[in-house]
Structures are given as C-alpha cells and as structure tokens.
Amino acid sequence: EAGVVQSPRYKIIEKKQPVAFWCNPISGHNTLYWYRQNLGQGPELLIRYENEEAVDDSQLPKDRFSAERLKGVDSTLKIQPAELGDSAVYLCASSLDPLRPQHFGDGTRLSIL
Amino acid sequence: GESVGLHLPTLSVQEGDNSIINCAYSNSASDYFIWYKQESGKGPQFIIDIRSNMDKRQGQRVTVLLNKTVKHLSLQIAATQPGDSAVYFCAENPTGANNLFFGTGTRLTVIP
Numbered sequence: 001e002a003g004v005v006q007s008p009r010y011k012i013i014e015k016k017q018p019v020a021f022w023c024n025p026i027s028g029h030n031t032l033y034w035y036r037q038n039l040g041q042g043p044e045l046l047i048r049y050e051n052e053e054a055v056d057d058s059q060l061p062k063d064r065f066s067a068e069r070l071k072g073v074d075s076t077l078k079i080q081p082a083e084l085g086d087s088a089v090y091l092c093a094s095s096l097d098p099l100r101p102q103h104f105g106d107g108t109r110l111s112i113l
Numbered sequence: 114g115e116s117v118g119l120h121l122p123t124l125s126v127q128e129g130d131n132s133i134i135n136c137a138y139s140n141s142a143s144d145y146f147i148w149y150k151q152e153s154g155k156g157p158q159f160i161i162d163i164r165s166n167m168d169k170r171q172g173q174r175v176t177v178l179l180n181k182t183v184k185h186l187s188l189q190i191a192a193t194q195p196g197d198s199a200v201y202f203c204a205e206n207p208t209g210a211n212n213l214f215f216g217t218g219t220r221l222t223v224i225p
C-alpha cells in the first residue's frame with residue numbers, strides 16, 4: 001500500500017511570498033490532517049478534514065493560512081504571505097477515521113529567508 | 114491545551130539491551146494513545162497504539178504499558194538495534210477530540 005505522499009520535500013522562499021504544499025493521502029483514508037512541526041518539538045495540528053469538510057481548523061492561523069481538500073482526496077495547504085516564523089516542517093497525515101492510527105508523509109521542510 | 118510530556122529528552126542504550134521510554138499525559142479523559150518513531154528527515158512512523166480499556170499491548174519487539182492511575186505511558190523495545198535510533202513521540206487522543214496531541218519526544222541513541 002502506498003503511503004502518504006507530500007510535495008515538495010523542501011521549499012525555500014523569501015518572506016511575504018506565497019507557498020503551497022500538496023498531500024495525497026493513503027487510498028481510502030477519509031480523514032486527513034495537516035500538522036506543523038517546529039525543530040525539536042512534536043507535531044501540532046493545524047487542520048483536520050473528514051472527507052472534504054474541514055471539521056477542526058481551530059489552530060489554523062486563518063489570516064494567512066488556508067487549506068482545501070477538493071473531492072475529499074488530495075489536499076493543499078497554502079500560506080500567503082509567509083513570515084519568518086513559519087519556517088517549520090509541514091506534515092500531512094491520514095487515517096481511516098479519527099479513532100484509527102494516523103499515517104504520516106515525510107513532510108515539506110519550509111525555510112523562510 | 115493538552116499537555117503530553119516525556120520524562121527524559123535523551124536516552125542512550127547499548128545494542129542488544131532493552132529500552133524503556135516514558136511519557137506522562139495530563140488528560141485523564143484520554144482514551145487512545147499512540148507511539149511514533151521519527152527518523153531524521155522523515156515523518157513520524159506508527160509503532161503501536163493502545164486504548165484506555167487495556168493496560169498492556171505487545172507488538173514485534175515492542176510493548177506499550179498504560180497506567181491510567183498515574184497517567185503514565187511507556188514504550189519498551191526489546192533487544193534494541195542501531196536501526197531503533199530515532200526520536201520517539203507519544204501522543205494522546207482525548208475522548209471526543211478526535212485529534213492527537215504530541216509530546217516533545219525522546220531521542221534514543223543505540224550504541225553499537
């Protein structure tokens with residue numbers, strides 16, 4: 001079974017520029033998550049989708065972050081404009097449902113100059 | 114917010130020895146717990162999970178113990194191998210939250 005696929009693996013941009021991350025979850029997984037992981041810390045949830053519906057976006061900084069999951073499969077996470085403090089690894093995870101193990105992709109490492 | 118912490122940030126063990134990684138959680142309402150392994154440059158990899166109606170669960174070379182009385186979780190790795198070197202996270206899912214809350218992690222180093 002193919003795992004969660006994320007792209008790009010690395011992204012370097014200047015502050016105030018926009019950036020987007022893409023995630024393809026494991027086939028059949030209805031629940032999709034975006035996390036942010038700062039260096040030396042555990043992942044922190046940004047948003048959770050059930051199919052195409054964002055059911056928990058309470059930790060998403062909505063002034064600059066947006067996400068979508070059209071058709072309930074792939075998802076994109078966007079930052080516009082990026083700030084220096086956004087440098088982190090952005091992880092996508094998926095699960096069959098919220099009470100099953102989450103499986104993570106390898107993330108996108110974002111560096112803001 | 115939720116708080117999941119680890120007793121030790123680093124752990125070094127000799128190859129072949131058993132490893133024990135500990136984790137304290139704060140929410141007594143949490144009913145689902147997962148251990149993840151994260152290698153450098155990779156995403157967290159699922160190791161083993163346990164629900165609150167159990168106090169022990171075993172996998173291949175790994176055992177998770179749950180003590181709800183003191184809100185403590187541990188991961189035991191038998192016959193630790195160099196490939197086990199990584200950062201280990203525990204995560205809890207409070208009842209009704211349907212989200213995982215991660216601790217900071219413990220870095221396990223296996224000495225050949």
